[in-house]
Amino acid sequence: MPSALKHMLFIVAPLLAVFAVLPGVYQNHLLLFNFVIFLILAQGVNIIYGFTGYLPFGYVGFFGAGAYGFAILVMHYQAPAVVAVLVAGLVGVALGLLLTPLLRLSGAYFAIANLAASLAVLHFVANPALENITRGPYGVSLTGTFNPTLAYTAALVVLALTLGAVVFLKNSRFGLALQAVREDAVSASMAGVNVVRMRVIAWLVSALVAGLAGGVYAWYVSVFYPDNVFSGEFSIFAIVFALFGGVASICGPIVGVILLYGIYNLIGFTTPQYFQLIYGLLIMGLVLFLPAGLVSLATRRGWHVP
Amino acid sequence: MSPDTAPILNVAKLTKRFGGFYALDGLSFHVAAGEILGLVGPNGSGKTTAINVISGLYAPDGGEVVLDGGSIGGVASHRLVHRGINRTFQIPKPFLSLTVRQNIEVALAYGRAAVAPPDMAALLDEYRLTDVADRPAADLNNAQQKMLDLVRALATRPRLLLLDELAAGLNPAELDWIAERIKALARSGVAIIVVEHLMGFIEHITDRVIVMNAGKEIFEGKLAVAVQVPQVIEVFLGGEHAA
Numbered sequence: 001m002p003s004a005l006k007h008m009l010f011i012v013a014p015l016l017a018v019f020a021v022l023p024g025v026y027q028n029h030l031l032l033f034n035f036v037i038f039l040i041l042a043q044g045v046n047i048i049y050g051f052t053g054y055l056p057f058g059y060v061g062f063f064g065a066g067a068y069g070f071a072i073l074v075m076h077y078q079a080p081a082v083v084a085v086l087v088a089g090l091v092g093v094a095l096g097l098l099l100t101p102l103l104r105l106s107g108a109y110f111a112i113a114n115l116a117a118s119l120a121v122l123h124f125v126a127n128p129a130l131e132n133i134t135r136g137p138y139g140v141s142l143t144g145t146f147n148p149t150l151a152y153t154a155a156l157v158v159l160a161l162t163l164g165a166v167v168f169l170k171n172s173r174f175g176l177a178l179q180a181v182r183e184d185a186v187s188a189s190m191a192g193v194n195v196v197r198m199r200v201i202a203w204l205v206s207a208l209v210a211g212l213a214g215g216v217y218a219w220y221v222s223v224f225y226p227d228n229v230f231s232g233e234f235s236i237f238a239i240v241f242a243l244f245g246g247v248a249s250i251c252g253p254i255v256g257v258i259l260l261y262g263i264y265n266l267i268g269f270t271t272p273q274y275f276q277l278i279y280g281l282l283i284m285g286l287v288l289f290l291p292a293g294l295v296s297l298a299t300r301r302g303w304h305v306p
Numbered sequence: 307m308s309p310d311t312a313p314i315l316n317v318a319k320l321t322k323r324f325g326g327f328y329a330l331d332g333l334s335f336h337v338a339a340g341e342i343l344g345l346v347g348p349n350g351s352g353k354t355t356a357i358n359v360i361s362g363l364y365a366p367d368g369g370e371v372v373l374d375g376g377s378i379g380g381v382a383s384h385r386l387v388h389r390g391i392n393r394t395f396q397i398p399k400p401f402l403s404l405t406v407r408q409n410i411e412v413a414l415a416y417g418r419a420a421v422a423p424p425d426m427a428a429l430l431d432e433y434r435l436t437d438v439a440d441r442p443a444a445d446l447n448n449a450q451q452k453m454l455d456l457v458r459a460l461a462t463r464p465r466l467l468l469l470d471e472l473a474a475g476l477n478p479a480e481l482d483w484i485a486e487r488i489k490a491l492a493r494s495g496v497a498i499i500v501v502e503h504l505m506g507f508i509e510h511i512t513d514r515v516i517v518m519n520a521g522k523e524i525f526e527g528k529l530a531v532a533v534q535v536p537q538v539i540e541v542f543l544g545g546e547h548a549a
Contacts, residue, residue: 173415176404180412183401186363187455189383190392191413192462 004171007306011250012163015039016156029148031265033220036155037213038261041238042245042253043162044209049239050247051169052202053182054103057111057235058118061099062092062207064230066214068125071140072133081145085154085215092211095121096204103199118230126226139225142218151220158212165205166250170306178202179248237261244286246293250306255294311338314497315360315466320369321521322355329355331521332369337497339465342488344508344529345501347518348541353501354396356518357468360499361393362386373466388418392464396471396501398451400443400458406430407439409454410461417462424461432487433457449476466497473507485511505529517541 022032041063049055069091073084102113128136169175178198180188185195214229221228245256263282267275290296298305313336322330330352337343345353358364360371365380372378378386401409407426414423430436433453438446443454452472459467469488473481481504488511492498502508508515509529517525517532519541525532532538 173411176408177412177416179404180401180409183403184399186383187395187399187401187458188412190361190387191458192384192387192416192418193412194382194384 004167007167016160033152036159038257040159040162040213042241042257043166044206045238045242046247046253048202048206051178052199055111056114058114060230060234061118061121062210063214063234065095066092066211067218067229070215070218074142074145081219088215089208089212092207093204096207100200122230142222146222148220155216158216162209170250246295249295252293252295313338316372318370321367322359323367328521333522335516339497340492340495342492342498342512344512344515346515351518352521357470387462390465392459392462393468394455394472398455400451400454402444405440406435409443413458413461419463429457468499470501473502473504
């Protein structure tokens with residue numbers, strides 16, 4: 001069996017099945033939805049960071065842009081929610097295109113510039129002068145499309161597409177070439193790889209993923225403010241989850257989200273007063289002792305982790 | 307080289323400036339298919355810069371680089387690879403976290419070799435990498451990483467191969483072995499430019515050398531002749547030895 005098929009059958013399909021069944025047995029649907037959103041975002045970070053080495057500290061910019069793309073289409077054009085989600089993805093891609101010059105930077109410089117860019121988009125959207133278009137800082141209310149059940153299903157579809165993209169990267173020459181670019185761009189070009197084009201493609205795919213996730217999120221919550229959908233927490237959580245599990249793998253970000261977001265909610269419910277302390281210590285421990293993520297525990301022993 | 311062979315690469319009056327410093331200052335030379343050309347000169351004479359400009363890492367500031375009659379100055383590296391130029395690096399630059407096999411796979415898949423790309427198993431075997439094929443490139447020793455650099459270049463079937471200090475750090479047995487491999491490549495029709503400090507090695511494998519100083523050529527011909535030329539002796543050993 002080709003390994004791509006194996007990955008789809010034994011990782012992607014079971015994960016989707018579990019999240020498709022869970023709403024029937026577990027009452028906190030919002031929590032399940034948030035899990036799905038973070039699974040999508042962590043894999044989106046995986047695509048850009050794991051396969052190209054660009055750390056997108058302002059990843060939420062695409063997410064928020066997608067959410068507002070959805071809102072504008074619904075508010076001003078009365079578009080059906082599914083169409084609006086697709087447009088949200090395109091808004092993410094458009095913002096990605098606008099920000100491609102950032103790819104000229106690397107390392108911390110890229111991360112900071114990307115963070116600044118996401119703040120710029122936030123303040124652009126939240127600008128009171130744009131009240132007629134975005135409702136500015138006053139937030140949007142999209143009661144017309146409110147349908148959490150359908151929105152949850154849409155989130156699962158986006159998750160499936162995202163995981164499909166990561167499985168493709170993990171099993172294709174394209175993904176291999178991306179990793180080569182991440183390791184050494186000069187050598188990659190000497191292997192005949194068009195470095196700039198590869199980076200731009202990965203960047204736009206991860207922007208598309210976040211845009212779609214933002215659209216689905218807007219559909220699900222239906223009432224939100226700029227500060228909600230542009231909250232830096234989305235970027236940081238998605239990055240931490242992806243790194244905790246281990247990037248450039250399919251399982252790493254999944255394990256990262258389920259463990260860390262699980263712990264996050266567990267601590268939040270039971271002992272909220274210790275939550276930030278424990279969470280902070282956990283992340284510090286991770287950075288100090290497992291910089292390559294949980295997956296590296298296995299790969300260090302020579303086990304192959306998809 | 308027979309005089310009627312048209313050169314595959316022609317470099318004319320090439321200049322490359324870094325700020326006010328001219329790393330290349332009017333360098334001219336040519337190399338023909340099947341020929342091994344040595345590029346020698348003291349440190350800082352512009353040998354590696356020449357390789358970097360020819361392989362597309364830097365755009366030239368003046369002069370021409372002509373491959374098969376077409377100007378290639380400033381063309382992106384990956385396009386030059388597709389047109390038949392490849393190189394190794396002084397400090398090998400493999401994809402460290404990828405396995406040796408994956409390293410080569412990238413070049414096989416993206417190199418767009420003009421003729422059928424070479425066979426992976428044969429390449430691994432020929433350059434003594436079969437035993438480490440499934441290990442990450444980071445696990446290789448320096449000599450093995452150099453061979454991997456070379457194999458990555460060969461996987462794209464270059465017609466012009468630039469070897470930047472491939473021999474430095476190899477032991478005598480490895481030197482003899484790699485010298486034979488380089489000669490065999492040249493016999494198969496590849497034009498090869500070798501940058502090297504080991505004069506014995508240069509003497510052994512090259513047909514012709516270009517001696518560089520301060521960004522331009524000061525001698526062209528056999529190495530054995532070069533070492534008798536006062537100007538060459540002066541740049542290598544200092545003025546008092548030239549007399």
